[in-house]
Amino acid sequence: MTNKTLIQISTELSAGNYSSREITQDIIAGIKARDHQFNSFITVSEDLALQQADAADARRATGNADLLTGVPFAHKDLFCTQGLRTTCASKMLENFVPPYESTVGQRLLATGAVCVGKTNMDEFAMGSSNENSYFGAVKNPWDLSAVPGGSSGGSAAAVAAGLVPAATGTDTGGSIRQPASFCNLTGIKPTYGRVSRFGIVAYASSLDQAGPMCTTAEDAAVMLNAMAGFDAQDSTSVQQDAADFTADLNQPLAGLKVGLPKEFFGSGLDPQVADCIMAAVKQIEALGAEIVDISLPNLELSIPAYYVIAPSEASSNLSRFDGVRYGYRCDQPEDLMDLYCRSRAEGFGAEVKRRIMVGTYALSEGYYDAYYLKAQRIRRLIKDDFARALAKVDVIMGPVAPTPAFDLGSNTKDPVAMYLEDIYTLSANMAGIPAMSTPAGFVNGRPVGLHIMGNYFAEAKLLNIAHQYQQVTDWHLETPSTMQKGA
Amino acid sequence: MAWEIVIGLEIHVQLATKSKLFSGAKVGFGAEPNTQTTLVDLGMPGSLPVFNQEALRMAVTFGTAIDAEIGKHSVFARKNYFYPDSPKGYQTSQMDHPIVGIGHLDIQLEDGSTKRIGVTRAHLEEDAGKSLHDDFDGMTGIDLNRSSTPLLEIVSEPDMRNAKEAVAYMRKMHAIVTTIGISDGNMAEGSMRCDANVSIRPKGQEKLGTRAELKNINSFRFIERAINVEVERQIDILEDGGKIAQETRLYDADKNETRPMRSKEEANDYRYFPCPDLLPIEIDDAYIDVIRNALPELPDQRSARFVNQLKLSEYDAGVLSASRALADYFEAVVVVCNDTKLSANWVTGELAKFLNQNNLEIDAAPVTAEQLGQLISRIKDDTINTKGAKTVFEELWNQTGTVDGIIADKGLKQVSDMDAIEAMVDDVIAASPKQVQQYLDAEVEKRGKMLGFFMGQVMKASKGSANPGQVNGLLKKKLDALC
Numbered sequence: 001m002t003n004k005t006l007i008q009i010s011t012e013l014s015a016g017n018y019s020s021r022e023i024t025q026d027i028i029a030g031i032k033a034r035d036h037q038f039n040s041f042i043t044v045s046e047d048l049a050l051q052q053a054d055a056a057d058a059r060r061a062t063g064n065a066d067l068l069t070g071v072p073f074a075h076k077d078l079f080c081t082q083g084l085r086t087t088c089a090s091k092m093l094e095n096f097v098p099p100y101e102s103t104v105g106q107r108l109l110a111t112g113a114v115c116v117g118k119t120n121m122d123e124f125a126m127g128s129s130n131e132n133s134y135f136g137a138v139k140n141p142w143d144l145s146a147v148p149g150g151s152s153g154g155s156a157a158a159v160a161a162g163l164v165p166a167a168t169g170t171d172t173g174g175s176i177r178q179p180a181s182f183c184n185l186t187g188i189k190p191t192y193g194r195v196s197r198f199g200i201v202a203y204a205s206s207l208d209q210a211g212p213m214c215t216t217a218e219d220a221a222v223m224l225n226a227m228a229g230f231d232a233q234d235s236t237s238v239q240q241d242a243a244d245f246t247a248d249l250n251q252p253l254a255g256l257k258v259g260l261p262k263e264f265f266g267s268g269l270d271p272q273v274a275d276c277i278m279a280a281v282k283q284i285e286a287l288g289a290e291i292v293d294i295s296l297p298n299l300e301l302s303i304p305a306y307y308v309i310a311p312s313e314a315s316s317n318l319s320r321f322d323g324v325r326y327g328y329r330c331d332q333p334e335d336l337m338d339l340y341c342r343s344r345a346e347g348f349g350a351e352v353k354r355r356i357m358v359g360t361y362a363l364s365e366g367y368y369d370a371y372y373l374k375a376q377r378i379r380r381l382i383k384d385d386f387a388r389a390l391a392k393v394d395v396i397m398g399p400v401a402p403t404p405a406f407d408l409g410s411n412t413k414d415p416v417a418m419y420l421e422d423i424y425t426l427s428a429n430m431a432g433i434p435a436m437s438t439p440a441g442f443v444n445g446r447p448v449g450l451h452i453m454g455n456y457f458a459e460a461k462l463l464n465i466a467h468q469y470q471q472v473t474d475w476h477l478e479t480p481s482t483m484q485k486g487a
Numbered sequence: 488m489a490w491e492i493v494i495g496l497e498i499h500v501q502l503a504t505k506s507k508l509f510s511g512a513k514v515g516f517g518a519e520p521n522t523q524t525t526l527v528d529l530g531m532p533g534s535l536p537v538f539n540q541e542a543l544r545m546a547v548t549f550g551t552a553i554d555a556e557i558g559k560h561s562v563f564a565r566k567n568y569f570y571p572d573s574p575k576g577y578q579t580s581q582m583d584h585p586i587v588g589i590g591h592l593d594i595q596l597e598d599g600s601t602k603r604i605g606v607t608r609a610h611l612e613e614d615a616g617k618s619l620h621d622d623f624d625g626m627t628g629i630d631l632n633r634s635s636t637p638l639l640e641i642v643s644e645p646d647m648r649n650a651k652e653a654v655a656y657m658r659k660m661h662a663i664v665t666t667i668g669i670s671d672g673n674m675a676e677g678s679m680r681c682d683a684n685v686s687i688r689p690k691g692q693e694k695l696g697t698r699a700e701l702k703n704i705n706s707f708r709f710i711e712r713a714i715n716v717e718v719e720r721q722i723d724i725l726e727d728g729g730k731i732a733q734e735t736r737l738y739d740a741d742k743n744e745t746r747p748m749r750s751k752e753e754a755n756d757y758r759y760f761p762c763p764d765l766l767p768i769e770i771d772d773a774y775i776d777v778i779r780n781a782l783p784e785l786p787d788q789r790s791a792r793f794v795n796q797l798k799l800s801e802y803d804a805g806v807l808s809a810s811r812a813l814a815d816y817f818e819a820v821v822v823v824c825n826d827t828k829l830s831a832n833w834v835t836g837e838l839a840k841f842l843n844q845n846n847l848e849i850d851a852a853p854v855t856a857e858q859l860g861q862l863i864s865r866i867k868d869d870t871i872n873t874k875g876a877k878t879v880f881e882e883l884w885n886q887t888g889t890v891d892g893i894i895a896d897k898g899l900k901q902v903s904d905m906d907a908i909e910a911m912v913d914d915v916i917a918a919s920p921k922q923v924q925q926y927l928d929a930e931v932e933k934r935g936k937m938l939g940f941f942m943g944q945v946m947k948a949s950k951g952s953a954n955p956g957q958v959n960g961l962l963k964k965k966l967d968a969l970c
Contacts, residue, residue, distance in 0.1 A: 080533040093532070100526055102533060199533040205763035234535050235765050313763055316565050319576020320530045324629070340569055363567070363758035372760060 003162040003479055006071055006219040013060065013070045020060070020070030024053040024114050027072045031117065031163050037144060037482060040157035042077045042135050044117040045084050056112040067222055069112030074167040076155050077118035078125060079105050079210075080199040084115075088201050089133040089154075090123045092321050092328045092347035102199025103231045104168060104210055111226045119167055120154030123349045124318065125175055125203040127151050128421045131412055132351040139408065140182060141480040143446055146405040149179030155213045156183040162483045166214045166223050170200060172207045173306055174400070174425025180213055180437040181400035181449025184478060186220045186466060187213040191456050192432035193238035195224075196231030202317040204310035205236075207429040216476055217438060217466035221245040224459065240457065248460040249467040254288030256465070257393040263299040264398030264424055264451075276441035276448040277399050280469065284397070287468055294389045294396065298381045302426040305382070307419055308362045308375035309430075314352075315359030321347065354415065383431045386453075390433075395465060396453040399424055400437045404446035424451060434459045438466040439475035447475075488726070489690040492718050493698075494653045494683060495645035498660055499638050500670045501614070501678040502545045508613045508637035509536030509579060509765075516676045520619070520630035528616075528634040530574030535764050538563075542637040543768060544778060545669040546586045546611050549639060551779040552667050553606055555590025559770050563611075563762040568755045571629055572616035580612035580640075582759040586768065587641075592663065593787065594655040595805050604656050605644030612638050639669070645684065645695065650714035654707050657681060658809055662786040666811040680705040685717045687725065696721075697731040701738050701745055713738035717745045789814055797827040806835050812849045816856045823860020826867060833859055837880050854883045861890040874951045875899035902953045905961075908945075911953065912961050915944040926966055938962055 004012075009023060028046050035041050049072065056070035075081060078088045080098035082105075087093045101109065108115070122132040130138040130153025138153040140146040141161035148157040152169030156179030159167050169176040171189035180187030188211045195210045202208060212223030222245075229242040260281065265274060285291050323329035323343025330346055333339035348356070362371035389396060401421055411418045428435035433456055437449035450469070454462045470476050507514055510527035526534040550557045564582040587609035593601050614636040619628035641660065647653045661679060665672040672679050686698035699721070701713050716738075721731055736745040761767075784792070786808045793804035793814075807817045813834070820830040838859065842852060862879055865871050871879065871894055882893040894900055902908060916923060919941070926937050938959065945958045 078533075080531075086532075088532075096532070098531070098533070100531070100533075197533075198535050201532040202764075233537060235537055236763075312760060316567050316577050316758070316760070319567060319569065320532065320574065322569055322571075322576060324571050325530065325574060326532075336571065360758065363760050365756045365758075368758075368760070 003483060004165060005215050006068075006073075006165040006222060007216070009071050009165055010067050010222075014065060020053040020056040020114060021050060023070070024049050024072050024116060027116055027164060031158075034161065035158075035163060038139050038141055038148075038157045038161055038163075039136050040120055040138050040148075040154040040161065040163065041074070041117045042087055042089060042120050042154070043085055045081075045115060048084055049114050049116045052109070052114040056114060059112050066111040068108065068226055070114060071166075072114045072116045072164055073108065073223075074117050074119050074155060074158050074164045075105065075115055076121055076152050076167065076169050078121065078170060078201040079118075079168055080201065081105055081115065081118065084118065086118065086201070087135070088124045089121045089135055090348065090352070091134045093201075094134065094328065096327055098199075100199060103196035103233060104227050105199060107229065108168075108226050113226065116164060119152070119158050122151035122153065122175075123352050124201070124314070125151040125170055125172055125208075126314070126351050126355055128174070128178060128418055129406070129408075129411060130154065130179070131408065132349055134349060137408060140405050140446075141482045142184065143405065144482065145407055146446060147182065147408050149182035149401075149405060151175040151179075152187075152213060153179050156180060156185055156187070159183070159185055159213055159215065160480060162479065166212055166219055168210060168227070169213045170203075170208055170210045171425075171429065172203050172209075172310060173429050174422045176211050176213060177400050177425050177435060177437040177449065177451065178421065181451075182405035182447060184439045184447035184449075184475065184480075185213050185215065186217050186436070186438050186470075186476060187211065188220050188224060188436035188459065188462065189428065189434060190224065190228060190459050191238070191434045192429075193236050194228045194240075194434070194457070194459065196229070196234040196237050198231055198233040202313075204313040205317060206313060207306075207310060209429070217463050217470055218246065218249060220436075221249060221460075221463045221467075224463075243457070243460060245460050245463055248464040251464050251468075252288060253284065253465060253468050256284075256289040256395070257292055258284060258289045259292050259294035259389055259393035259396045261294050261296040261299065261389065261396060261398060263296050268402045268420070268423065269399060270403045270443065272443040273399050273401075273403060273448050276443065277397070277450060280440040280450045280473075281397055283472060284465065284469060287472065292393050294393060296382075296385045296389060296396075296427065298378065298385050299423070299427055301378045302382055302430055303419060303423060305375040305378035306422070306426040306430060307358065308371045309379065311355040311359030312362045312372050313359070315356045315363065318348075318352070318356055323347070351415070379430045382427050386427070386431045386433055390455045394454065395458070395461065398451050400449040400451040401425070404443045404448055428453050432456065434462055436462050436466060438469060439478070440473075441475055442478075490687045490718075490722055490725075491690045491692075492649055492714075493645045493686045493688065493695055494647035494650070494714060496643045496647070496653060496656060497682040497684070498641045498643075498657065499680050500641065500660075500664050502542050502637040502639055503668065503670050504539055504541045504545065504637050506539060507635040508539050508542050508611065509635050512635070514636050515632070518632055520628065521632060523632040524634065528574070528631050530576075536579060536762075538765055538768070539637060542611055543586070543770070545637075546609065546639055547770065547775060547778050548667050548782065549609060549641075549664065549669055550587035550590065551775065551782055552663055552785055553590035553592050555606060555609070556588030557770070557775050558584055558586045558588055558768075560584060561586040561610075561768045563765045563768075564759045565762045566757045566759055568757055570615065571627060572618045572631070572634070574616065574631055574634055578613060578615065579762055579765070581610035584767070585610035592656070592659055594652060594659050596655070597651065599801065602652065604646045604652075607642045607644055609639050609641040612640055614638050645686075650711040650718070653683060653714055654711050657707060657710055659786065662808065662810050666783060666786055666789075668783070672810075674705050674707075677705060681710065683710065683714055683717075685714055685721070686731070687718060687721045697733050699731065699733070699745070700735045702735055702748060704738055709738060709740055712740070712743060713745060716743055720745065786811075786814075797821070799827060799831050803831045803835060807831060810849065816849055816852070819856030820860045820863065823857055824863035824867065826863055829863045829866065830860070833863060837877060841880075841884055853886050854880065858883050858890055865890060865894065869901060869954055870894065871899050872901050872951070872955055875901060899952065902949055905957065908949075908953055908957050908961060911945050911948045912941075912958065912965055915941055915948065916965060919944065923966065923969065927970060934966075938966075941966070
């Protein structure tokens with residue numbers, strides 16, 4: 001029963017083809033049977049899921065079903081789930097069971113969606129390959145020797161492998177879009193403030209934003225409808241009426257102005273990826289869009305600026321993991337300092353420690369102006385670049401990443417090479433604008449995603465473009481061979 | 488060498504909001520550990536702060552009360568440090584853009600003059616939890632009830648030159664925050680506490696000396712003692728040719744000494760940066776004006792009114808307006824007895840003496856303002872004299888009855904019956920021929936003083952209940968008639 005879109009499952013549930021309990025049992029059986037290849041799940045919550053499925057079936061019987069009622073999905077393992085451990089893929093939180101549910105989780109549960117488990121990720125969302133997980137690397141269902149991307153690599157692999165129709169992700173510098181691109185999915189990072197961050201373990205608070213990862217744009221729109229909306233518990237949540245992100249899906253693209261920033265097509269871009277992207281752009285042009293050359297002159301600066309701001313915030317956000325209240329505590333601490341030092345040294349992985357140290361350094365007295373303040377100025381420049389560009393065009397397109405998914409282990413020795421992977425995605429987080437990835441072809445059997453960025457609150461427009469493109473292409477319907485083999 | 492003392496105070500005022508600075512948990516003292524907490528106060532992963540608008544109103548109220556600049560764009564910053572009772576690993580405070588900027592307040596010095604003390608800034612911040620070291624054998628317990636309780640930290644300029652000025656400043660600050668109702672000012676429960684930055688320099692030198700920071704002083708008396716003992720310590724060191732270390736010190740009230748907590752070398756680099764979970768606080772003139780216009784009568788204004796309208800002395804007015812509770816009490820006494828001078832005398836005299844002796848604040852006085860007003864009324868209508876009134880006051884303090892009930896029970900009603908008084912006066916004159924002769928021999932100007940002996944005798948004979956005015960008049964008449 002896998003390899004179905006969320007909408008398909010929803011339709012078949014309402015047609016009475018099967019119950020939520022049946023599809024949930026099927027999906028959990030599929031995960032148990034096949035996930036050993038991908039390692040996409042950290043925790044499968046069979047009991048809780050079946051309880052939720054039964055409740056969904058009961059709700060459907062009363063005629064009160066929603067689109068998502070009874071539909072299984074998975075949470076990236078940094079959404080706090082009440083009574084279900086939430087690890088952030090870290091030894092630090094290996095046994096942490098939150099006493100509460102995130103706002104996004106509450107909203108999804110309120111529609112009757114069924115959470116089947118928690119997906120693997122880079123530890124505390126720090127990484128671009130999902131190799132920084134205490135629970136082991138995730139493998140790309142399209143090619144088991146390739147990374148799925150990160151940090152939402154488990155969510156991406158789980159959906160790509162057909163284990164679940166949809167999963168939540170978070171995107172701080174590309175963590176939804178890049179794994180979506182690497183795994184042939186539709187994933188969207190909404191406008192900063194669209195989706196509440198309450199209950200999502202913070203990496204870099206001013207950049208973090210949650211969004212859905214699905215097979216189709218339509219599925220993503222339905223998921224986002226459930227996830228988005230103002231939340232008084234998140235002070236950075238935007239006080240905007242909840243939009244219906246499915247409303248514009250079928251709008252024609254005639255007259256759409258698409259900007260191609262020359263900085264997205266420079267020497268670092270794999271020529272075959274460039275070919276895929278240009279072919280996709282041509283097709284969108286054929287749908288009536290006008291293609292315009294634009295420039296985002298400060299794009300290059302987004303990498304150094306991001307790798308100051310994000311680690312700075314992370315160094316502070318992760319201070320609470322000190323071995324005192326919850327999470328990992330070292331054995332037999334000699335004194336308080338020993339408790340702090342060993343709990344953190346033993347509880348955090350290498351990349352997390354690297355970013356905590358970078359951030360601590362950048363915020364230190366005497367360095368703050370040169371690093372943190374300067375990075376904030378660059379952030380302003382990047383924002384201004386987008387404002388200028390989006391005054392001329394409706395949306396901006398380009399590649400999500402310079403290459404298709406790379407081989408497992410190929411970048412782990414060189415953190416800077418890994419950071420360069422994020423060159424095209426970081427800027428949308430810096431500016432706070434929405435951006436998404438939609439499947440646009442393959443290079444040597446590995447997927448390539450088309451990056452679509454728009455103005456604040458233009459999610460419906462982005463999803464509309466992706467949906468129209470998906471009406472004339474089949475890339476998003478391709479399935480990896482691992483799906484057939486294991487099914 | 489002559490030394491000049493330089494003192495600046497950082498006062499932490501706990502704001503009297505119902506809920507915490509960044510969560511909906513109740514603020515309160517004395518509850519079971521960790522019962523007044525939410526996810527936010529526990530520093531739970533994924534939890535986010537939401538700013539309490541009531542704390543903003545209170546901070547702006549304070550700013551307008553000390554005529555300070557109000558930050559129209561103020562920013563919360565994270566102060567990063569590890570400590571077990573700091574659940575997030577940082578304290579949310581304000582650094583570069585505080586809610587209250589430069590302001591000032593005036594203190595009265597002992598010579599009656601006024602001195603203006605500069606206020607550098609006041610900013611909002613959250614309190615930490617508490618570490619409980621005594622309750623668990625070999626372990627430390629953490630109570631996060633106090634975590635995220637709203638504080639206003641008020642930083643003064645180093646404008647004070649002795650411990651008494653520091654106390655006067657703290658008292659004035661106490662009067663202001665209690666008058667404008669932003670804090671209960673309860674120092675015993677830690678609602679108001681201060682850190683004192685103390686340094687000394689040779690008189691005439693402009694450059695400031697190296698300072699020591701005395702932490703967490705929680706009573707007016709300790710401020711004075713702590714500063715004085717620290718100044719002595721610094722003088723001793725410098726006069727012995729030593730150097731003062733810049734460090735944080737703790738005042739030990741039992742031993743009356745200060746001792747080092749941590750030195751500058753050990754000090755944290757707090758790595759302040761704007762808190763990304765909270766938006767900057769943006770306020771406009773309209774918001775500030777509404778608050779400014781709603782300010783209650785401030786201590787200085789009240790003191791001026793006491794002088795101008797109630798005709799009190801500057802001194803009495805200053806004392807009575809030093810705390811809102813005291814001033815309210817005084818005015819309530821006046822309402823009952825309609826005598827400002829007597830009310831002032833009793834409140835600053837007998838009442839203050841009893842409060843002091845019993846170490847009580849005015850709120851806890853067992854004698855109500857209404858009772859004291861009635862008592863004063865009984866003096867005014869000649870029912871009792873001052874001596875009797877003091878007896879009644881003591882009984883009221885011990886809560887043994889009502890004013891009139893005590894007067895009746897104790898037989899304190901003063902004798903105003905002219906015949907009875909005349910009989911006592913005659914008896915005393917007859918029994919004191921020697922003193923009468925001395926009186927008659929004395930020069931007229933000196934006789935007034937000599938009347939005291941006869942007054943005393945008559946009052947003694949009446950067991951204190953004779954109306955002293957009547958006795959005085961009658962004695963004078965009778966003695967002068969003998970001339």
